[in-house]
Amino acid sequence: MVDLIFTVISLIVIVPLALFLGVIYSYLLRKLSARFQWRVGPMLRMYGDLKPLLGTTRLLQPLYDILKLYGKETIVPDVSRRRLFVYSPFLSLFFAVAAIFFIPFPGMPLLSGVPYSLIIASYLLIASILFTILGPVASGSPWAAIGARREVELFLVSELGFVLSLFAVAIARQSLVIWEISSGGQSLYLALLTVTAGALMFVAMLGKLHIKPFDMPEAEAEIVAGPYTEYSGKLLGTYYLTKVFLLYGLVALFISLFLPPIATDVLWLPLYIVAAVVLVFLLTSVQVLNPRYRIRNAINWYLKVAIPLGVLNFIIALAIWLVV
Amino acid sequence: MGIMDKARIYSPWLYHLHCGGCNGCDIETLAALAPRFDVERFGVQLVPSPRHADILLTTGCVPKQFIPMVKRIYEQVPAPKVVVAVGSCACGGSLFYDDAPENYAILGHPDLLIPVDVYVPGCAPKPEAIINGVVQGILKLAEKRSKK
Amino acid sequence: MSTEIKILKQVLSKYSKPMTLTYPSGVAPDRRYSQIPEGLRGIPERDKDKCIGCRACYFVCSGRATSIYDKGEKRTVEIFLFRCTFCAHCQEACPEEAIKMTNKFEIAVPNREDPAARVLTELDLLKCKNCGTPYVTRKLVDRTYERLMEKIDPIVKETVSNDYKKLDGYCPDCRRAYGVDLDTHTKKYVWLEGV
Ligand code: SF4
Ligand code: SF4
Ligand code: SF4
Numbered sequence: 001m002v003d004l005i006f007t008v009i010s011l012i013v014i015v016p017l018a019l020f021l022g023v024i025y026s027y028l029l030r031k032l033s034a035r036f037q038w039r040v041g042p043m044l045r046m047y048g049d050l051k052p053l054l055g056t057t058r059l060l061q062p063l064y065d066i067l068k069l070y071g072k073e074t075i076v077p078d079v080s081r082r083r084l085f086v087y088s089p090f091l092s093l094f095f096a097v098a099a100i101f102f103i104p105f106p107g108m109p110l111l112s113g114v115p116y117s118l119i120i121a122s123y124l125l126i127a128s129i130l131f132t133i134l135g136p137v138a139s140g141s142p143w144a145a146i147g148a149r150r151e152v153e154l155f156l157v158s159e160l161g162f163v164l165s166l167f168a169v170a171i172a173r174q175s176l177v178i179w180e181i182s183s184g185g186q187s188l189y190l191a192l193l194t195v196t197a198g199a200l201m202f203v204a205m206l207g208k209l210h211i212k213p214f215d216m217p218e219a220e221a222e223i224v225a226g227p228y229t230e231y232s233g234k235l236l237g238t239y240y241l242t243k244v245f246l247l248y249g250l251v252a253l254f255i256s257l258f259l260p261p262i263a264t265d266v267l268w269l270p271l272y273i274v275a276a277v278v279l280v281f282l283l284t285s286v287q288v289l290n291p292r293y294r295i296r297n298a299i300n301w302y303l304k305v306a307i308p309l310g311v312l313n314f315i316i317a318l319a320i321w322l323v324v
Numbered sequence: 325m326g327i328m329d330k331a332r333i334y335s336p337w338l339y340h341l342h343c344g345g346c347n348g349c350d351i352e353t354l355a356a357l358a359p360r361f362d363v364e365r366f367g368v369q370l371v372p373s374p375r376h377a378d379i380l381l382t383t384g385c386v387p388k389q390f391i392p393m394v395k396r397i398y399e400q401v402p403a404p405k406v407v408v409a410v411g412s413c414a415c416g417g418s419l420f421y422d423d424a425p426e427n428y429a430i431l432g433h434p435d436l437l438i439p440v441d442v443y444v445p446g447c448a449p450k451p452e453a454i455i456n457g458v459v460q461g462i463l464k465l466a467e468k469r470s471k472k
Numbered sequence: 473m474s475t476e477i478k479i480l481k482q483v484l485s486k487y488s489k490p491m492t493l494t495y496p497s498g499v500a501p502d503r504r505y506s507q508i509p510e511g512l513r514g515i516p517e518r519d520k521d522k523c524i525g526c527r528a529c530y531f532v533c534s535g536r537a538t539s540i541y542d543k544g545e546k547r548t549v550e551i552f553l554f555r556c557t558f559c560a561h562c563q564e565a566c567p568e569e570a571i572k573m574t575n576k577f578e579i580a581v582p583n584r585e586d587p588a589a590r591v592l593t594e595l596d597l598l599k600c601k602n603c604g605t606p607y608v609t610r611k612l613v614d615r616t617y618e619r620l621m622e623k624i625d626p627i628v629k630e631t632v633s634n635d636y637k638k639l640d641g642y643c644p645d646c647r648r649a650y651g652v653d654l655d656t657h658t659k660k661y662v663w664l665e666g667v
Contacts, residue, residue, distance in 0.1 A: 030364070034362070034364060034490075035490065037359055038359050038489075038490050038491040038492075039359040039362040039364065039365075039490055039491070039492055040362050040364075040365045040490045040492045041362070041364055041365070042364060042365065042367060043365050043366075047494065047495070050366075053333070054333070054334065054366055054367075055330065055334060058334070058365075058367060061334070061335065061367055063331075064330070064331040064334040064335045064367065065331075065335045065337075065367075065369075067327060067328060067331035068328075068331040068332050068334070068335045068378070070328075071328045071331065071332060071404075072378075072402045072403060072404065073402035073403030073404075074402065075375060075400070075402055143373075224372050224373045225371070225372040225373040225375075225376065228373070228376070229372075229373045229375070230373075230375060231375065231376075232375035232376060232402045233402050236375075236376060285480060289476045289479055289480060290476075359490070359491045359492060360491055360492060360493060361492070361493065361495070362490075362492040365492065365495075408580075412535060412537075412553075412554060412555055412556060412557055415553075415554035415555070416537075416552060416554030416555040416584075417555060418535045418537075418554075418555050418556075418557055419534065419535050419557060422536055435584070441582065442580050442581070442582055443554060443580065443581050443582070443583075443584070443589070444579075444580045445515075445553045445554050445556065445579055445581075445589065446558065446577060446579075447535070447556070447557035447558055447559075449577065450512075450577050452495065452577070452578060453577045453578050453579070453580065455495060456578045456580050457580035460580050460582065464582070
């Protein structure tokens with residue numbers, strides 16, 4: 001009974017917490033990439049003489065963006081399939097938030113202890129991304145259609161890498177429950193797997209979050225705003241919100257799968273934050289150092305590098321299972 | 325001032341509408357977005373689709389062929405919106421246009437088609453002048469909200 | 473990969489110092505502010521005391537921003553900044569050096585009728601002695617006389633000077649009408665052709 005109450009409370013607490021952390025991560029992503037480009041980026045401390053007008057800090061800049069979008073007019077194009085167009089962002093958001101419930105946070109196991117939580121979480125993440133494809137397809141805009149098509153192609157290959165890395169870990173740890181994986185110990189072999197499968201998961205994250213070498217679905221210079229071309233106001237805000245939750249969710253999933261036992265006990269919280277910041281820093285440095293791939297290059301790259309790496313992971317995982 | 329009004333002031337998104345002109349203003353506008361004058365400090369972002377924009381930044385003297393596009397793009401920007409005309413071309417036609425004799429190819433300035441809220445004269449204006457214009461645009465945006 | 477590491481190193485070496493300049497401008501010593509380069513052409517300004525209303529700036533204006541019109545007893549010389557290209561042609565052409573390009577450039581204004589969008593100079597017009605029509609500024613007459621005297625052939629200097637004084641204060645219409653009465657008819661210059 002106490003457990004149940006604690007779980008319910010933590011489920012309620014995690015949503016604002018995930019939003020806050022997701023906003024901070026996106027802020028870091030923007031700020032760091034700005035600093036890589038020798039810019040200032042959204043200011044942490046506004047210039048003294050502009051404070052009354054522009055606020056003291058822009059730490060919550062991504063949140064302001066979302067709030068502003070919620071305060072704007074929402075335009076629904078005539079040619080769109082209205083229902084799918086309007087509901088997709090909300091469904092996408094719903095699945096992203098649902099996925100978060102299955103990923104542990106230090107001190108809060110949430111629902112990560114339920115059987116098959118790894119599969120549930122990965123399905124929910126996939127469903128969330130699926131609805132960021134379906135909505136744009138329903139909008140009737142050619143740019144959105146091209147963007148969505150690119151996203152589907154990217155999704156097919158990046159998902160393969162994602163799933164391969166998840167199951168390599170699952171096999172090595174002999175568990176499909178995230179909580180069990182994230183509270184397991186470390187050994188030399190497992191550390192090796194962490195490096196290879198972690199790298200694969202990292203690459204899959206790039207594809208899911210549209211970070212630079214894999215941001216062709218949103219390529220501004222070519223296809224307007226890609227899938228989001230026709231979205232405006234509240235619907236766009238919902239998509240941005242989804243992105244924030246997705247960023248938090250993927251970072252949390254990465255930490256809980258590959259860096260156990262950081263995501264279990266509340267005492268690990270400082271280390272958790274450090275790990276998340278380092279991960280965001282790595283994502284940013286990949287983003288600023290790479291040009292955008294063409295979709296064909298991306299798929300080739302995945303087939304040549306990521307998939308063999310995934311197979312290698314599997315072999316390592318099997319070896320760990322059989323030998324250790 | 326509510327949090328929504330604050331958010332509106334804190335995160336204005338720009339859509340850059342180039343209609344005619346010599347490209348001088350466009351280069352200066354991009355300079356305002358680039359590292360040296362980085363407007364992302366103040367939350368301004370360049371967005372690729374007019375549907376995401378709050379501020380429509382127009383440059384150039386509107387060739388007649390461009391009239392339907394200008395109108396359409398203006399209508400695609402969702403409600404509280406502000407138009408900032410950058411450069412003498414977009415403010416009054418400048419070199420390319422005169423009232424008489426009428427020009428067969430050039431309409432003059434976007435003001436004749438869409439309501440412009442802030443004018444930034446200059447040929448081309450310095451990036452600081454463009455930032456100044458955008459800041460005035462943001463203030464107008466806040467005003468528009470509170471009137472509603 | 474090695475190129476990427478090289479780029480990363482290069483980026484990180486300057487990492488602590490962003491290139492961005494502080495906005496708006498100020499004077500704190502530890503910050504870099506946007507500088508106004510030498511010779512920046514900002515908005516033109518006109519010295520009201522020097523301007524004689526001669527229209528030279530109107531004829532050379534490249535953006536057709538300058539306009540000159542007479543209204544009542546005032547002559548207005550106006551630069552409509554929305555059309556001005558900040559080319560400084562007017563500064564070069566002005567015989568009195570009344571126009572100076574300043575380095576002010578932050579002049580965003582909310583509407584066309586805003587006073588900040590125009591550089592206006594109002595000059596008093598001289599009334600015709602005979603019919604009372606305002607026709608030219610006092611300074612323009614005087615400066616034209618001075619310049620004429622500087623350049624003219626010494627042989628006719630005195631005659632022209634006398635004529636000029638006789639004509640002074642009459643509008644072009646009245647001059648034509650009363651030319652014979654004033655004894656300034658151009659016929660008397662005919663003999664000069666032989667000189
Ligand atoms: S105002 Fe001047 S610089 Fe700008 S587009 Fe027109 S001619 Fe070019
Ligand atoms: S500003 Fe100079 S050129 Fe223009 S009317 Fe006055 S004196 Fe003449
Ligand atoms: S600076 Fe050039 S465009 Fe402006 S008023 Fe002078 S001559 Fe005309």
